[in-house]
Amino acid sequence: MRITVLAGGVGAARFLRGLKRAAPEAEITVIGNTGDDITLFGLRVCPDLDTVMYTLGDGINTEQGWGRAGETFSIRAELAAYGASPDWFTLGDRDFATHILRSQLLTAGQPLSAVTEVLCRRWQPGVRLLPMSDDAVETHVVLQSPGGDRGGRPPRSQQGPGERRVVHFQEWWVRMRAETPAAQIIAAGAAGAAPAPGVLDAIAAADVILFPPSNPVVSIGTILAVPGIRAAVAAKTVVGVSPIIGGAPVRGMADACLAAIGVDTSAAAVGAHYGPELINGWLVDDQDKAAADDPALAGIEVRALPLYMRDLPATAAIARAALDLAQELR
Amino acid sequence: MRITVLAGGVGAARFLRGLKRAAPEAEITVIGNTGDDITLFGLRVCPDLDTVMYTLGDGINTEQGWGRAGETFSIRAELAAYGASPDWFTLGDRDFATHILRSQLLTAGQPLSAVTEVLCRRWQPGVRLLPMSDDAVETHVVLQSPGGDRGGRPPRSQQGPGERRVVHFQEWWVRMRAETPAAQIIAAGAAGAAPAPGVLDAIAAADVILFPPSNPVVSIGTILAVPGIRAAVAAKTVVGVSPIIGGAPVRGMADACLAAIGVDTSAAAVGAHYGPELINGWLVDDQDKAAADDPALAGIEVRALPLYMRDLPATAAIARAALDLAQELR
Numbered sequence: 010m011r012i013t014v015l016a017g018g019v020g021a022a023r024f025l026r027g028l029k030r031a032a033p034e035a036e037i038t039v040i041g042n043t044g045d046d047i048t049l050f051g052l053r054v055c056p057d058l059d060t061v062m063y064t065l066g067d068g069i070n071t072e073q074g075w076g077r078a079g080e081t082f083s084i085r086a087e088l089a090a091y092g093a094s095p096d097w098f099t100l101g102d103r104d105f106a107t108h109i110l111r112s113q114l115l116t117a118g119q120p121l122s123a124v125t126e127v128l129c130r131r132w133q134p135g136v137r138l139l140p141m142s143d144d145a146v147e148t149h150v151v152l153q154s155p156g157g158d159r160g161g162r163p164p165r166s167q168q169g170p171g172e173r174r175v176v177h178f179q180e181w182w183v184r185m186r187a188e189t190p191a192a193q194i195i196a197a198g199a200a201g202a203a204p205a206p207g208v209l210d211a212i213a214a215a216d217v218i219l220f221p222p223s224n225p226v227v228s229i230g231t232i233l234a235v236p237g238i239r240a241a242v243a244a245k246t247v248v249g250v251s252p253i254i255g256g257a258p259v260r261g262m263a264d265a266c267l268a269a270i271g272v273d274t275s276a277a278a279v280g281a282h283y284g285p286e287l288i289n290g291w292l293v294d295d296q297d298k299a300a301a302d303d304p305a306l307a308g309i310e311v312r313a314l315p316l317y318m319r320d321l322p323a324t325a326a327i328a329r330a331a332l333d334l335a336q337e338l339r
Numbered sequence: 340m341r342i343t344v345l346a347g348g349v350g351a352a353r354f355l356r357g358l359k360r361a362a363p364e365a366e367i368t369v370i371g372n373t374g375d376d377i378t379l380f381g382l383r384v385c386p387d388l389d390t391v392m393y394t395l396g397d398g399i400n401t402e403q404g405w406g407r408a409g410e411t412f413s414i415r416a417e418l419a420a421y422g423a424s425p426d427w428f429t430l431g432d433r434d435f436a437t438h439i440l441r442s443q444l445l446t447a448g449q450p451l452s453a454v455t456e457v458l459c460r461r462w463q464p465g466v467r468l469l470p471m472s473d474d475a476v477e478t479h480v481v482l483q484s485p486g487g488d489r490g491g492r493p494p495r496s497q498q499g500p501g502e503r504r505v506v507h508f509q510e511w512w513v514r515m516r517a518e519t520p521a522a523q524i525i526a527a528g529a530a531g532a533a534p535a536p537g538v539l540d541a542i543a544a545a546d547v548i549l550f551p552p553s554n555p556v557v558s559i560g561t562i563l564a565v566p567g568i569r570a571a572v573a574a575k576t577v578v579g580v581s582p583i584i585g586g587a588p589v590r591g592m593a594d595a596c597l598a599a600i601g602v603d604t605s606a607a608a609v610g611a612h613y614g615p616e617l618i619n620g621w622l623v624d625d626q627d628k629a630a631a632d633d634p635a636l637a638g639i640e641v642r643a644l645p646l647y648m649r650d651l652p653a654t655a656a657i658a659r660a661a662l663d664l665a666q667e668l669r
Contacts, residue, residue, distance in 0.1 A: 051443030083411055087436030091461050093443075102432045106417030109439075113381030113423075131421050 010035045012332070013215035014136075015242070017042050017228025018057040019074035020252055020260060020318075022064035024221035027324025029065070029135055032332060037136040038211035040238075042223075043121065044148035044196055044231035047179045049098055050088065052108040053115055056179075057228065058125055058140060059107060066132025074260070077103040097184040122205040139211065141232045144202035148178035148227050150269075151193040178227060187262040191269035194226055199234040212241040217335035219328075220249035220288065222259060222316070225279050226266035239287070248290035248335045249283060250327060251276040254316055255296045281305035290334040292316065292327065310338060340365045342662075343545035344466075345572070347372050347558025348387040349404035350582055350590060350648075352394035354551035357654025359395070359465055362662060367466040368541035370568075372553075373451065374478035374526055374561035377509045379428055380418065382438040383445055386509075387558065388455055388470060389437060396462025404590070407433040427514040452535040469541065471562045474532035478508035478557050480599075481523040508557060517592040521599035524556055529564040542571040547665035549658075550579035550618065552589060552646070555609050556596035569617070576669045578620035578661045579613060581606040584646055585626045611635035620664040622646065622657065640668060 010032060014025060016039045025039065041058045048054070056075065063069040063077060070076045080101030089096055100108070107128060114124040120143035129138055152174045178194075181187055212218065223229050233239040252263055253276045264274040272282045276293040277300035283291075285308030293300045298313035300306055312334055318324040340362060344355060346369045355369065371388045378384070386405065393399040393407060400406045410431030419426055430438070437458060444454040450473035459468055482504045508524075511517055542548065553559050563569040582593055583606045594604040602612045606623040607630035613621075615638030623630045628643035630636055642664055648654040 050439050051446050052439065081411055081413055081432070083413075083432040084436040084439065087433050088440060091436070091440055091458065093440050102411070102413040102435075103417050105432075105435070105439075106414040106421070109380050109382065109414065109435075110418060110421050110423050116381050128421065 010217070010332075011038070011215050012036070012217055012219060013038045013040065013211045014219045014221060015040050015042075015223070015229050015232045016057065016061055016221060017223030018045070018060040021057070021221040021223045021228070022061045022069070023074070023318045023324060024250065024328065025061060025065060025136065026321060027318065027326075028219070028328040030321055030325035031328035038207075038215070039136045039138045040141050040208055040211065040232055041125075041138060042228045042231050043140045043142060044146050044199075044227060045178055046145070046147065047098070047177055049095065049100065049108075050093065052105070052112045054098075054100070054108050055111070055121070055125075055140070058138065059104070061136075061138055062125075062129055062132045062134050065134030065136060066129075068132060077101055080104065095180075095184070098179060120205070122207070137207070137211070139207050140205050141208060141238065142202040142235050143205045144198060146196055146198040146202050146231065146235065148231055149175050149195045149197045150178055150181040150191045151175050151195065152181070153190040153192040182262070187265035191265060194266060194269045196231045196234040199231065200236065202235050204235055204237050209237055209241050212238070212245060215245055216339070217332065218242055218245045218247040219331055219335075220247065220283070222250045222252035222318075224252060224258075224261060224263045224266055225272075225282060226263070226270055233287075243287050246290075246335050246339045247288045248292065248331045248338070249280065249288045250292045250331060251279055251294065251297065251316060253279055253297075254294040259317065276300050277303040277306055280309055280311065285309050289338045290331070292331055292334065310334060340662075341368070341544055341546050342366070342549060343368045343370065343541045343547075344549045344551060345370050345372075345553070345559050345562045346387065346391055346551060347553030348375070348390040351387070351551040351553045351558070352391045352399070353404070353648050353654060354580065354658060355391060355395060355466065356651060357648065357656075358549070358658040360651055360655035361658040368537070368545070369466045369468045370471050370538055370541065370562055371455075371468060372558045372561050373470045373472060374476050374529075374557060375508055376475070376477065377428070377507055379425065379430065379438075380423065382435070382442045384428075384430070384438050385441070385451070385455075385470070388468065389434070391466075391468055392455075392459060392462045392464055395464030395466060396459075398462060407431055410434065425510075425514070428509060450535070452537070467537070467541070469537050470535050471538060471568065472532040472565050473535045474528060476526055476528040476532050476561065476565065478561055479505050479525045479527045480508055480511040480521045481505050481525065482511070483520040483522040512592070517595035521595060524596060524599045526561045526564040529561065530566065532565050534565055534567050539567055539571050542568070542575060545575055546669070547662065548572055548575045548577040549661055549665075550577065550613070552580045552582035552648075554582060554588075554591060554593045554596055555602075555612060556593070556600055560600075563617075573617050576620075576665050577618045578622065578665045578668070579610065579618045580622045580657060580661060581609060581624065581627065581646060583609050583627075584624040589647065606630050607633040607635055610639055610641065615639050619668045620661070622661055622664065640664060
């Protein structure tokens with residue numbers, strides 16, 4: 010069986026571990042979000058790709074969900090002693106090595122897809138990991154002006170020229186902890202980006218496409234914003250796993266992202282946001298089982314089951330349910 | 340008093356600690372060799388500048404003489420796990436931070452002199468540290484073909500086109516441990532390089548120029564190869580400290596470098612190599628006191644004294660002797 014997964018970071022990486030357990034014989038291709046990528050200290054950092062690679066390659070800090078196990082932080086301390094900025098993004102020494110090598114190869118002219126393949130030769134993640142695009146796409150956040158409603162864009166007339174402040178997604182997410190509401194979230198560069206080599210083929214060749222419980226706006230949404238990907242995905246059998254349980258994100262601050270696009274923080278609203286033209290099946294947690302009768306989800310087969318990825322067996326059961334639903338829907 | 344010092348790495352750095360002790364009120368400018376600089380993993384490494392900066396800023400691994408105190412080697416291990424090369428140049432995690440920041444600033448368009456100033460703001464070395472040039476000069480070593488005499492260049496007729504192998508100085512020095520004889524040592528790029536801002540002024544304004552016990556070929560020699568520097572130095576009172584004691588380099592493999600330029604490994608031969616047109620005074624170790632009567636050193640005032648830099652007081656005494664001799668000769 011061929012499975013293609015659109016992946017963000019921690020949630021996707023954990024889901025993928027369960028998927029590998031649930032379908033050990035499957036050929037899995039992972040299309041990773043690169044909108045979170047950022048250049049820090051001259052080095053290119055790809056948080057989502059690395060989280061998937063480290064998790065599946067058994068190099069992850071499992072408690073934290075991101076970063077390397079057994080990390081040390083000499084470089085961070087040194088850069089701080091030099092007064093270098095930014096100081097709000099934590100990178101460990103082991104992790105730095107990945108960014109150093111990646112940057113070296115990128116500067117030498119290799120595309121990110123080829124560089125990711127080189128890095129994966131070491132980690133052997135057991136899946137084919139592709140960046141969504143070799144072109145730079147960066148998620149930027151337009152901050153809401155003071156006085157604007159959270160969840161709505163402030164009227165233009167209220168915005169002075171100095172008020173509209175745009176920050177890199179990581180600055181908003183990590184430094185500001187998404188506490189300043191986002192007026193708009195932009196996948197800068199997406200319109201002109203091309204899917205990385207192999208991406209459209211992996212979608213076309215897939216028996217099933219899965220959306221793990223990743224952020225529907227800045228992870229899955231950004232991947233879908235690369236021209237050609239949404240249409241290719243829509244042509245296939247797609248099953249998604251809700252990242253929202255009981256009205257709250259399981260992890261992270263997806264609610265702040267959903268507010269920016271005017272979508273409620275609920276399993277039903279996220280499923281409806283994808284819509285029946287994109288997804289065929291939608292897994293929600295037992296506590297959200299009412300979504301099965303929600304008219305907003307008409308045309309989508311909804312299944313309720315325990316969705317907390319407490320451990321590997323629980324996660325494998327979720328992945329198994331997604332595959333079973335896909336089998337039914339094909 | 341204004342003192343300008345042409346500096347290589349470990350020997351110069353230790354001498355400078357003694358000089359600061361001997362002349363605490365002096366205004367010291369250090370012109371550092373950058374011919375040893377190398378780009379590793381996409382990062383620019385300046386071993387001599389860093390050795391001076393770390394030593395005078397109390398960040399050096401004092402036993403080793405180079406690299407940072409309290410180092411860890413996570414990044415090195417990680418890069419090896421990725422199969423990245425080269426694996427023969429040891430960089431610690433703390434040291435990597437310096438190279439990361441330097442490379443970031445260089446890539447952003449800042450010249451090496453400005454970058455060095457930024458790095459020194461942290462280390463406060465107590466001297467003004469200038470790279471010899473902002474232009475890239477790299478010391479390359481032409482390896483002697485098998486069968487060629489050590490110390491001489493093999494006749495051209497014996498060299499096939501594939502036999503003339505040129506390596507970066509660091510590869511010869513660190514990886515090959517200078518065991519393959521050098522047919523020629525080239526300061527690649529020196530002819531087209533300009534002294535960094537402040538270098539010629541610091542030479543012109545100096546009351547005395549000192550050559551610490553640095554490698555006369557690949558450290559002092561490379562600095563002097565930058566157009567304009569040799570003539571500016573020659574116009575001043577110059578006192579040098581022999582890096583050769585009792586027919587052997589105190590540290591490193593200067594003998595292999597001297598062989599490549601046909602100079603004997605002796606205090607007298609190195610003094611004569613600089614010659615009376617460049618240096619006015621030459622300090623040799625007590626065991627080399629015969630050099631004072633060597634006709635090859637005619638025109639150079641030679642003084643014999645204990646030259647091993649065993650500790651800070653011994654080193655300060657050497658620096659004091661150099662300054663005293665300069666005072667006499669002015």
